[in-house]
Amino acid sequence: MGAGKTTAIxxxxxxxxVRTEANNSERHIADKATTTVALDYGEIVLDGEDKVRLYxxxxxxxxxxxxxxxxxxxxxxxLLVNSDAADPIAQMLTFIDEFRELYDRGGxxxxxxxxxxxxxxxxxxxxEALERTNPxxxxxxxxxxxxxxxxxxxxxxxxxxxxxxxxxxxxxxxASL
Amino acid sequence: xxxxxxxxxxxxxxxSALLSEMKDATSSLTYAALLTDDxxxxxxxxxxxxxxxxxxxxxxxxxxxxxxxxxxxxxxxxYIIIASGKGYVVQLRVPGQELVLSALFDNxxxxxxxxxxxxxxxxxxxxxxx
Numbered sequence: 001m002g003a004g005k006t007t008a009i010x011x012x013x014x015x016x017x018v019r020t021e022a023n024n025s026e027r028h029i030a031d032k033a034t035t036t037v038a039l040d041y042g043e044i045v046l047d048g049e050d051k052v053r054l055y056x057x058x059x060x061x062x063x064x065x066x067x068x069x070x071x072x073x074x075x076x077x078x079l080l081v082n083s084d085a086a087d088p089i090a091q092m093l094t095f096i097d098e099f100r101e102l103y104d105r106g107g108x109x110x111x112x113x114x115x116x117x118x119x120x121x122x123x124x125x126x127x128e129a130l131e132r133t134n135p136x137x138x139x140x141x142x143x144x145x146x147x148x149x150x151x152x153x154x155x156x157x158x159x160x161x162x163x164x165x166x167x168x169x170x171x172x173x174x175a176s177l
Numbered sequence: 178x179x180x181x182x183x184x185x186x187x188x189x190x191x192x193s194a195l196l197s198e199m200k201d202a203t204s205s206l207t208y209a210a211l212l213t214d215d216x217x218x219x220x221x222x223x224x225x226x227x228x229x230x231x232x233x234x235x236x237x238x239x240x241x242x243x244x245x246x247x248x249x250x251x252x253x254x255x256y257i258i259i260a261s262g263k264g265y266v267v268q269l270r271v272p273g274q275e276l277v278l279s280a281l282f283d284n285x286x287x288x289x290x291x292x293x294x295x296x297x298x299x300x301x302x303x304x305x306x307x
Contacts, residue, residue: 018244018248020241020244022215022240024274027180036241037214037216037233038240038241038244062232063216063231063233063237065233172261
């Protein structure tokens with residue numbers, strides 16, 4: 001919670017974002033007024049033709065039924081990690097495990113937010129933790145400001161590229177069998 | 178608000194008492210819960226449902242109801258009904274509070290009857306917390 005998921009969808013979306021927010025009663029965990037309790041929805045057209053549907057989902061465990069619903073439908077995931085949270089590396093690894101099927105089916109990239117306001121782990125430490133725990137996975141890690149449309153678009157394009165490259169790679173492997 | 182209603186013992190006690198009263202008054206009521214807008218369980222009737230998980234789901238549904246009403250420009254969502262072969266879920270906000278009442282009725286209730294009872298107890302909870 002508080003990584004900037006709703007803000008990221010707001011930055012990227014070309015339509016008015018569908019938001020489902022409630023007042024946040026866990027201000028001691030994340031000091032923000034509201035929190036997403038179902039999903040955020042936005043859309044963006046890439047390269048003038050491919051419409052990407054963007055779903056932001058709540059991070060708290062009590063909403064894990066939403067994870068299951070959206071996990072089934074998604075092609076890829078941008079995992080936003082709040083560098084300012086308690087043990088952000090462990091949080092990242094937990095969500096990578098939780099959403100592993102999305103990696104297997106499409107692709108995953110990690111965006112580290114609030115890295116500029118806190119003396120948290122370095123980008124290299126996030127990458128090393130991923131390599132150590134998931135040596136077979138190719139998951140790019142970026143720092144990102146979810147408020148910045150250009151930065152978010154770069155992360156999204158990296159995800160699309162990651163999905164397409166891995167799809168090509170998978171096809172080449174299948175063809176060579 | 179700095180702390181949720183689920184962390185306030187007086188609210189939890191009042192919510193539990195209200196749900197017991199609702200159960201005593203309504204033979205067709207099989208489950209009911211009061212939860213915060215952001216998905217924390219405040220009180221619930223005994224049942225096989227995982228209260229924490231149901232609170233999360235019910236708050237999502239409430240927020241989706243609000244999002245649909247907003248999208249269709251029909252004002253705010255007053256209540257949500259889920260009808261199934263075995264009963265109805267009626268869900269609505271407690272007036273003036275960041276609280277949701279979600280109640281499951283069996284088929285002995287009509288939708289109108291279930292809605293009227295739920296409205297009346299949601300109002301009662303709102304009055305209690307004034």
